[in-house]
Amino acid sequence: LLLIIVVAVVLGLILRQGTSFKSTFIDRCEQFEGYNCEKIWGAFEKAYVGRDPCEVPMEAYDPFIAAAHFKPACGRMMFWSKTKDLVHDFTEKKDCFLTLEDTLLGSVVNDLTWCGKEGSSETFTTGCPGWTYCENNTVRSFWNRASAAFADVACGDVTAMLNGSITTPFNSASIFASIEVKRFDSSRVKNLNVVLVTQKNFVTNCTNASLKNLQKELDAGIKYNCKEVAEAQIHECSSDPQKPCGSCW
Ligand code: APR
Numbered sequence: 499l500l501l502i503i504v505v506a507v508v509l510g511l512i513l514r515q516g517t518s519f520k521s522t523f524i525d526r527c528e529q530f531e532g533y534n535c536e537k538i539w540g541a542f543e544k545a546y547v548g549r550d551p552c553e554v555p556m557e558a559y560d561p562f563i564a565a566a567h568f569k570p571a572c573g574r575m576m577f578w579s580k581t582k583d584l585v586h587d588f589t590e591k592k593d594c595f596l597t598l599e600d601t602l603l604g605s606v607v608n609d610l611t612w613c614g615k616e617g618s619s620e621t622f623t624t625g626c627p628g629w630t631y632c633e634n635n636t637v638r639s640f641w642n643r644a645s646a647a648f649a650d651v652a653c654g655d656v657t658a659m660l661n662g663s664i665t666t667p668f669n670s671a672s673i674f675a676s677i678e679v680k681r682f683d684s685s686r687v688k689n690l691n692v693v694l695v696t697q698k699n700f701v702t703n704c705t706n707a708s709l710k711n712l713q714k715e716l717d718a719g720i721k722y723n724c725k726e727v728a729e730a731q732i733h734e735c736s737s738d739p740q741k742p743c744g745s746c747w
Contacts, residue, residue, distance in 0.1 A: 519621050523606045530602040533566065541565040542606070543621065545640070551613035552632035556643040563647045566603050571596050572654035579674035580661035581695055584729060588659075591736040594743035595657060598648040611637055642677055649678035653686040660709075662696040662726060668708040679712065684719030692724040693747055695732065 520539060527535035542565075545558040576595035578585040589595050598604035613626035613636040627635045658674065660667040668675055682690065692712070694704055704724035713722050727747040735746035 519610065519612055519623050522610065526606045526608075527602060529605070533602060538562065538565045538602075538606075546612070546614040546636045547619055547621065548616060549614050549636075550616050551627050551636045553634055554613075554636045554639045555634050556639040556646070559640055559643040563603070563643060566606075568601050568603060568651075570651035570653050575648070575652050575654075575656050577649070577652075577656065577658040577674055577678055578660070579658070579667070579669065579672045580664060581659045584695060584732060585659045588732055588736045588746075592741075592743060592746070594746075598644060601648070603644045603647060607640065613637070641673060645673045645677050646681060649681040650683075651686075652678075652682055655689045655691060656682065656687050657691045657693060659693045659695060662694040662700045662702040665701055665706075666708045667694060667702055667706060668712040670711070675712070675715070679715050682717055682720060684717040687717070687720050689721045689723060690716060692722070693732075694724055694726045695729050696726050697729050700726075 523539055523542070524535050527533060527538055541561040542559070544561060546554045549558075574594065574596050576585060576589060576597045578597060585597060586599060589597050589600050599608045610623070611626050612621050612623055614620070615622060626637065629635065629638050660674075670676060690712075692704070692709065694702065694706075694709075696702075703726055709724060716722060725747055732746060735741050
């Protein structure tokens with residue numbers, strides 16, 4: 499009897515794992531109007547189910563990207579690197595900018611881990627390879643692909659919140675540098691406005707060498723601008739409902 503109970507509990511946990519990932523995905527998807535979330539889930543799942551979790555190239559998510567097509571928000575698109583918490587706190591409180599994680603594309607799996615397994619039709623949320631364990635890992639390829647899609651439609655004035663408390667705010671290994679900036683197209687993007695977030699003892703300013711590389715990487719025709727902004731100022735601004743969009747820096 500004990501064995502049966504143990505087997506039942508383990509089976510229940512395994513089944514629940516997959517279902518709860520799917521239901522989180524669907525719930526989050528349904529926050530956006532006008533999408534067929536079951537269809538989007540199906541396209542998403544196809545990328546990795548039954549595959550070795552280290553052999554999911556970013557192209558595997560192409561059908562998901564096509565199903566979750568989204569309209570660009572010219573002038574409001576916000577990119578970031580090493581400022582995750584601050585930037586999302588800001589976009590949550592103030593409806594000025596949109597990050598990838600605020601769109602359907604990124605929000606459905608934000609902060610989640612998932613992968614498949616060869617010979618299985620399930621989605622696992624534990625035992626998946628970590629970000630740097632292998633190149634073509636399920637989660638990393640997703641973010642690479644979704645970031646590429648987000649950058650492909652970037653238009654108008656684009657903002658990037660970078661971290662002024664590190665020596666290399668524009669790091670060539672980051673998704674922002676290796677994928678997004680490379681895909682900004684001067685026929686759509688007019689300006690790149692860098693908000694370099696500084697703290698009390700900041701080590702970096704807008705003359706930083708890595709930011710010179712950023713300017714070199716930009717498609718000719720895209721104007722560049724950089725502004726140092728204290729983190730405290732960003733917090734103050736986002737917590738003050740009276741402050742209009744665009745007055746924070
Ligand atoms: N291990 C686990 N997660 C990682 C790792 C890692 N080694 N490196 C990156 N990530 C994940 C984390 O979730 C992290 O918060 O990617 C996120 C972004 O990493 P950063 O290095 O801070 O920034 P970057 O690589 O430039 O990516 C941010 O990509 O998500 C898009 O549009 C978004 O502009 C943004 C950019």
